[in-house]
Amino acid sequence: MISNLAGKEAPKEILEDIEELIECYYEHKPDVNIQNQKVSFGTSGHRGTSLKTSFNENHIFAITQALCEYRKSVGINGVMHIGIDTHALSRPAQISALQVFLGNEVKCKIANEDAFTPTPVMSFTIIEANKNSDVLNDGVVITPSHNPPSDGGFKYNTPNGGPADSDVTSIIEKRANEILKNGLNEVKALAQDKISKSDFLDIDDFITPYVESLDSIIDMTAIKNANLKIGVDPLGGSGLDVYKRINEVYGLNLDIVNEKIDPTFSFMTCDHDGKIRMDCSSPYAMASLIKLADKYDIAFANDPDFDRHGIVTKSVGLMNPNHYLTVAIWYLFSNRKEWKNDLGVGKTLVSSSMIDKVVNSIDKKLYEVPVGFKWFVEGLFDGSLAFGGEESAGASFLRIDGSVWSTDKDGIILNLLAAEITAKLEKDPGVIYQEFEKQFGKAYYKRVDAPASFEQKAKLKSLSVKDITSKTLANEEIENIYTNASGNNASIGGLKVTTASGWFAARPSGTEDIYKIYAESFKSEDHLELLIKEAQDLVIKSI
Template identity: 40%
Template sequence: MVSELAGTLTKQKIDVDSLRKQFFEPNGTPVPVKFGTSGHRGSLGTGFCALHARAIAQAVARLHKEQNITGPILVGGDTRLMSADTARLCAEVLCGNGLTVILPDMPLPTPVFSFEIINGRASASLNGTASHNPPQDMGLKYNPSNGGPADASLTALIEKYANEYMKNPAEIKSVPLEEARQKGLLRTVDLITPYITALARVIDFKAIAASPLKFAVHPLGGSSLAFYEAIKEKYGLKNVEIVSKVQDPTFYFIPIDHDGKIRMDPSSKYPMSPLIKLVQDGTYDFAGASDPDADRFGCATKKGGLIPPNHALCVMADYLYRHHKVRDAYSIGRTLGTTALLDRIAEEHGLKLDEVNVGFKYFVEGIVKRKYVLAGEESAGMSVSGWTPEKDGILAVCLLMEIMATEGDIADLYDRLTAQHGTPYYTRVDVPTDEETKKRVKALKAADFENLHQVAGERVTRVRDTDGIKVYLQSSWFLVRPSGTENILKIYAETFISPKHLDALIEQAKKLLAK
């Protein structure tokens, strides 16, 4: 099946040797360390290089010593070109500071880092990944003792320390891995068995195995491959086929995205096109995928084709509640840009709805306190209380297979929800802009819109300014957020009225922001 999935190949392969050289010897001054929603990221070279990795690791070592954080640090990464080298450099620095490191000899999914922390086998982690970004990008993220993405106070401190070491690299300590191993500072452990065993607490693998349906799973060249293989073997899933086992840091086998770039994005129809074809031609009833670090999910079904993340989140939330999968949880969590259909599902089930700023770090406390039946974001990330306070694409793919096996096609289940609660029309539009406009929009406050009473024929009910500007209307909403990395404004909008009304919302949002 691999040849089928290779489908549309990219015209040019990445120059691996050149990128590797740029990592160790960038042509220019490396940019300062800057932690976004998921760590420091940049293009290999001045955007992300060996010095970034070493400086961040030294900053983390300093943080742990100052805050008296004990216990091993799990260090690893996904299948990207420089992930293994980044992990090695970080391990050398941490061990050079006398800290114990768990260094796996395999690529590791983001949710597994989190899983190991919350189960007490690691005190924190450094994870080399740039998620589903193009192959030329690289990143490094830190997860503290709660297992979730680090909050702003921690990342600010790591940034500060790391940038000091960027200017004074001679202050970075390190030892060769062999020396660290001899000193007992370096260890390896089984990271597959505990995770896939615990997954059965949430997923009914017997139901999947007993289903007459045929399931396809694609790791998109990422770190989830060994975990899907182990799940398939442990739970006897003969009706689940891993349709591609290709792992290549150029990701040459992934169809190019809408702009000609390679992105391993499981929610985009372009990289997912081979999987969509497999369900549309009847080869499989369901096809699921997770991105390289396995913190995002995507799926396609025979009846629905590619399922938008918002649709899948609604189906999963409803199913999880009705099947009592998450004990004692009392809320559904969603980010600002995620569908309001979740609000209506929450209300039906007597659950609270928790709306947070964009970024999974805002769900961490609630997941740890067992608050959420489901916490999700429109960019295809989800988890549940009692599981990892990180997004988990493997969990999502397995849960969607269980839902298919027990209740039917995801598309049909979503249609049932909309028949009951109304059909939302949703979009996101990226509007090119400049730095000046981004700063102006970022500075806007709810008070600036106090004279805004109506938009697109609907009454304004409130305005939120905690993360961009979100305007709530009677049956719709729109959100405008400046991108942190590009000169674009992201406009999200949703209405329960009509596609025409959705277009009007977008146009009104553009006009309001042009003032």
């Protein structure tokens, strides 16, 4: 159900009390006997809120100590790079993490006192730090991504620059909860007032090297020469200075329409449910930029840690993320002549099947994986995957010469790619997608969220093929039922059911008390709604 506040400026009464949020971060102590207060790594690290005692100082102390122990056990002894976004809990969590890293004599690098570091910049920085290095360097990004202002997040990126996979996070998670249970007795922590004096801490400029290398992955000259009028809204996120630096280095005609940094995110328009959520793929959260679409040749936005992209065109307004991913894949393989012919295309299994059709048309190999960008890390790092993308507007791809750029989602390069496409083809990505619809048919896609308890989510996660007794779905014969992804045979943590002209997937959220149903029809809106209804009925019976 769509809230009356959706797409409207956030009223003062729903803004977070930042002072209370930070006070709770330090005062609330988690109880590991309560499931929702334990350390829990989802698809993008540990997330929670201090108000519910799910993201607090003790969590960060425990996670960081566990991470120090893990690094030592696997021989990672280089620099720990630490970046934060603009959420209110990010700065306190960085301080807590530094206390423990420095207490364990781990060499750390952070940006200067007032700076923020986007996720893709951190991934790029880790990869660059490990080139020609005799030690292994890694990093932490402290961010809950697009989640509401009350939330905090802590994500570990390994020496390949990408988010740690479940084999690593399960070790850290288990040990962190043991440390919490033991009352933090094993935590080695430096006093806050000694952080700045530590010999193990360095300050660095993460942004400039990233920006100055952008011309190795995007045709920045083409964008400049086309003199496109570009609008960008950082949505109060960590990459504001990235766009300022891009203008300085490349001289683009780029307007930053909102330069506000405010931990309440009071400038946002509310999302579909009336909450403040910096989701650059949501037409409600993006309402302010969408209004400016006619003013620019191309416009775009990012979420607070800049790992997601939101593309606004004159032709269609805010592009559906699936539509833009399809265009990006087609364009890159058509224009990156230095790329090898045998490169694969990575997509999550809940992304549109229009991607499958386009990838097949250009004779490339599709690599379908469960939800989570971590599944693309190895392929992007070794250069076997040219592109990895997920329906939630996160993607990355290789440099123009086919070498690795970032192994985490990079909303900055996806935004700049939209400008490159518009500059070189003289039509925006929305027009190109409309051409795909004429060629392959129209895709009707929708995601539905519904409340689910911890126990219900666990049941959904453990569904098997045998649990589906029906032979048909939305009046069509069921062709396949998957509980493991076709690309890497990894568990979906739910299931996907396909027919000749549609499919649905159901899975529990790793970060919220909801389950998600994704569905797509190549027939009609009515067929899509029938897919969703039958999928919901199936899930309800199962959990």
